[in-house]
Amino acid sequence: xxxxxxxxxxxxxxxxxxxxxxxxxxxxxxxxxxxxxxxxxxxxxxxxxxxxxxxxxxxxxxxxxxxxxxxxxxxxxxxxxxxxxxxxxxxxxxxxxxxxxxxxxxxxxxxxxxxxxxxxxxxxxxxxxxxxxxxxxxxxxxxxxxxxxxxxxxxxxxxxxxxxxxxxxxxxxxxxxxxxxxxxxxxxxxxxxxxxxxxxxxxxxxxxxxxxxxxxxxxxxxxxxxxxxxxxxxxxxxxxxxxxxxxxxxxxxxxxxxxxxxxxxxxxxxxxxxxxxxxxxxxxxxxxxxxxxxxxxxxxxxxxxxxxxxxxxxxxxxxxxxxxxxxxxxxxxxxxxxxxxxxxx
Amino acid sequence: xxxxxxxxxxxxxxxxxxxxxxxxxxxxxxxxxxxxxxxxxxxxxxxxxxxxxxxxxxxxxxxxxxxxxxxxxxxxxxxxxxxxxxxxxxxxxxxxxxxxxxxxxxxxxxxxxxxxxxxxxxxxxxxxxxxxxxxxxxxxxxxxxxxxxxxxxxxxxxxxxxxxxxxxxxxxxxxxxxxxxxxxxxxxxxxxxxxxxxxxxxxxxxxxxxxxxxxxxxxxxxxxxxxxxxxxxxxxxxxxxxxxxxxxxxxxxxxxxxxxxxxxxxxxxxxxxxxxxxxxxxxxxxxxxxxxxxxxxxxxxxxxxxxxxxxxxxxxxxxxxxxxxxx
Numbered sequence: 001x002x003x004x005x006x007x008x009x010x011x012x013x014x015x016x017x018x019x020x021x022x023x024x025x026x027x028x029x030x031x032x033x034x035x036x037x038x039x040x041x042x043x044x045x046x047x048x049x050x051x052x053x054x055x056x057x058x059x060x061x062x063x064x065x066x067x068x069x070x071x072x073x074x075x076x077x078x079x080x081x082x083x084x085x086x087x088x089x090x091x092x093x094x095x096x097x098x099x100x101x102x103x104x105x106x107x108x109x110x111x112x113x114x115x116x117x118x119x120x121x122x123x124x125x126x127x128x129x130x131x132x133x134x135x136x137x138x139x140x141x142x143x144x145x146x147x148x149x150x151x152x153x154x155x156x157x158x159x160x161x162x163x164x165x166x167x168x169x170x171x172x173x174x175x176x177x178x179x180x181x182x183x184x185x186x187x188x189x190x191x192x193x194x195x196x197x198x199x200x201x202x203x204x205x206x207x208x209x210x211x212x213x214x215x216x217x218x219x220x221x222x223x224x225x226x227x228x229x230x231x232x233x234x235x236x237x238x239x240x241x242x243x244x245x246x247x248x249x250x251x252x253x254x255x256x257x258x259x260x261x262x263x264x265x266x267x268x269x270x271x272x273x274x275x276x277x278x279x280x281x282x283x284x285x286x287x288x289x290x291x292x293x294x295x296x297x298x299x300x301x302x303x304x305x306x307x308x309x310x311x312x313x314x315x316x317x318x319x320x321x322x323x324x325x326x327x328x329x330x331x332x333x334x335x336x337x338x339x340x341x342x343x344x345x
Numbered sequence: 346x347x348x349x350x351x352x353x354x355x356x357x358x359x360x361x362x363x364x365x366x367x368x369x370x371x372x373x374x375x376x377x378x379x380x381x382x383x384x385x386x387x388x389x390x391x392x393x394x395x396x397x398x399x400x401x402x403x404x405x406x407x408x409x410x411x412x413x414x415x416x417x418x419x420x421x422x423x424x425x426x427x428x429x430x431x432x433x434x435x436x437x438x439x440x441x442x443x444x445x446x447x448x449x450x451x452x453x454x455x456x457x458x459x460x461x462x463x464x465x466x467x468x469x470x471x472x473x474x475x476x477x478x479x480x481x482x483x484x485x486x487x488x489x490x491x492x493x494x495x496x497x498x499x500x501x502x503x504x505x506x507x508x509x510x511x512x513x514x515x516x517x518x519x520x521x522x523x524x525x526x527x528x529x530x531x532x533x534x535x536x537x538x539x540x541x542x543x544x545x546x547x548x549x550x551x552x553x554x555x556x557x558x559x560x561x562x563x564x565x566x567x568x569x570x571x572x573x574x575x576x577x578x579x580x581x582x583x584x585x586x587x588x589x590x591x592x593x594x595x596x597x598x599x600x601x602x603x604x605x606x607x608x609x610x611x612x613x614x615x616x617x618x619x620x621x622x623x624x625x626x627x628x629x630x631x632x633x634x635x636x637x638x639x640x641x642x643x644x645x646x647x648x649x650x651x652x653x654x655x656x657x658x659x660x661x662x663x664x665x666x667x668x669x670x671x672x
Contacts, residue, residue, distance in 0.1 A: 076482075122663065127667050128666055128667060129420060131420070131478045132420075133659070136655055136659040137655060139654055139655030139658070140656055142655070143648050143651035143652025143653070143654075146651065147648040147649075150648065265483060265486055278479070309497075310498075311490070314487060314491055314493065316486070316490075317484075317487035317489070318487055321480065321483040325473050325475060328474065
């Protein structure tokens with residue numbers, strides 16, 4: 001009794017140190033310093049913009065994945081959803097007609113919601129285990145994407161470049177161009193995602209997502225419509241993927257049915273590195289962002305340490321498995337943090 | 346009189362209940378062949394059926410790897426089987442170099458590679474308690490990386506030994522030789538799984554790990570062993586694949602991952618673990634291969650194949666593998 005009350009009375013700083021978030025932040029800072037040392041012009045505007053552009057897709061995918069994992073699921077189909085959306089976007093758009101861009105965005109948005117609904121029905125209402133359900137649906141999206149675009153390619157309207165680089169759009173207003181040089185569009189998309197999640201997390205739905213993830217049965221007994229909440233989480237994930245798809249098409253001006261597949265593993269790993277438990281109900285979506293940053297810096301460091309190109313897949317795969325295993329092994333050693341957490345609640 | 350009828354009904358019903366999923370798989374195959382014969386001409390011929398069975402044998406053998414992992418429970422699945430096979434094929438191609446004398450060396454390498462991959466998978470899933478799908482997905486990535494590194498800047502040379510060619514690609518009379526391998530493997534697997542202690546332990550661990558633990562079974566070790574066996578089988582499959590194709594190339598095995606899981610699900614292996622009938626997996630593999638043939642004949646190609654597999658797997662998952670709420 002005495003001991004436990006002492007633990008509670010520890011200063012806020014102590015509590016923070018023993019939280020898993022603290023170690024995540026420390027790792028991020030270390031990675032940042034190493035990258036800054038290796039990359040000579042790290043603090044120049046140009047390379048900062050380039051870094052942000054390189055990191056954006058993974059960050060968006062990771063945040064979406066984090067929402068699903070917190071709700072007690074896991075989405076293996078996010079990568080192929082991304083491919084499908086780029087294919088849909090480039091399938092609808094015609095190069096000469098700017099107005100087709102709007103149609104494309106509306107249709108892709110509808111497809112994204114549909115993907116979320118189908119995943120959600122499988123996971124939530126029909127209660128198929130999330131991993132295997134989304135494994136199955138990932139092949140549906142892959143097949144659909146291949147139908148639209150058997151080989152990489154396609155066309156895009158010119159103003160779509162604004163999702164990647166506003167300067168690239170010829171007849172954009174001057175103030176937008178100036179704005180784009182200060183805040184790169186990739187960053188705007190990430191901020192949009194953060195605001196989106198901030199609003200959701202302040203509503204009942206946001207609380208319910210945590211409740212359903214930490215104990216589905218208790219949430220159900222408490223009168224929460226767990227199936228609906230799980231479906232909502234899947235739809236939120238799809239919308240994050242939709243933002244990433246906008247960025248991709250803006251960058252490449254084309255669609256590719258096989259592009260998204262490899263990203264999914266990185267997104268899951270980044271979520272775990274960001275301190276989100278794969279069992280659900282724990283962690284913060286913003287720290288998933290930090291996890292994505294850490295993994296991105298790691299691949300940057302690999303790039304700078306002159307590892308031959310062929311080793312890239314191998315090294316990134318190794319890092320992913322070490323990161324996931326490391327977080328899992330580290331968790332029991334973090335008991336003090338867990339005890340503190342329990343007393344706070 | 347009345348009671349006799351009831352008991353007879355009971356037996357019939359019990360047989361139906363026990364082999365329900367096998368019967369469904371068989372009906373699906375027949376339906377596909379009839380549908381194919383109606384829509385595409387010359388779909389239902391002996392040559393076509395034998396070709397289907399030959400190609401399905403490879404899926405069925407990969408499905409065996411999957412079934413062992415799934416049966417051991419813990420929501421196990423192995424997404425790295427195809428990549429293990431590719432790695433073995435690529436590594437052993439130059440060692441065999443088209444000579445029978447080097448085959449034992451290739452088999453040794455295949456077994457050791459399989460043990461290594463399976464051991465890592467098993468340790469990470471059962472002892473570090475990571476989700477099997479995530480671990481094996483990462484393992485697939487790593488193996489692809491190893492293959493990339495090995496093949497970077499050089500051609501994959503070497504041919505399989507003639508014995509492997511005979512086993513995997515040639516036919517005796519009209520029957521493909523791989524079919525005999527499949528029958529032998531199926532017999533051995535059925536005996537091991539249903540007639541030995543190890544089979545009972547494997548299914549026991551899958552059905553209820555707490556009960557198995559309290560009965561004095563080392564649950565973690567059994568699951569780890571299941572992964573190792575799967576790794577070795579997948580690795581040996583690499584030898585059969587190179588025997589069938591005649592050469593090794595970079596993604597020869599990765600296309601088998603999804604069908605192997607689908608075959609297990611179609612064949613009625615419960616994904617929660619603790620059960621499964623290998624005959625069902627073989628029927629599932631034949632069904633998938635027939636579906637692929639039909640889609641190719643209809644001119645839908647790769648897109649149609651993956652779309653069809655995905656929708657089929659999703660529907661079957663909904664029908665077979667629904668969680669029940671515990672309260």
